[in-house]
Amino acid sequence: MEMLCADCGCRVDAGVRTAVCADAACCCKDLPIRETPDGPTGGQFEVAPET
Ligand SMILES: [Zn+2]
Numbered sequence: 581m582e583m584l585c586a587d588c589g590c591r592v593d594a595g596v597r598t599a600v601c602a603d604a605a606c607c608c609k610d611l612p613i614r615e616t617p618d619g620p621t622g623g624q625f626e627v628a629p630e631t
């Protein structure tokens with residue numbers, strides 16, 4: 581479950597950051613950063629379908 585950190589603004593999902601804030605005093609700086617925003621299959625999407 582993804583949630584927004586109320587202190588700095590990072591988006592955190594199960595202890596992993598999916599979006600990083602611009603706060604110099606980020607309270608989540610110790611958390612690892614997930615490179616793919618949402619990749620249940622392992623992050624293999626190069627071209628997003630445009631409708
Ligand atoms: Zn942060």
Ligand SMILES: [Zn+2]
Nearest residue numbers: 585588607608
């Ligand atoms: Zn935080």
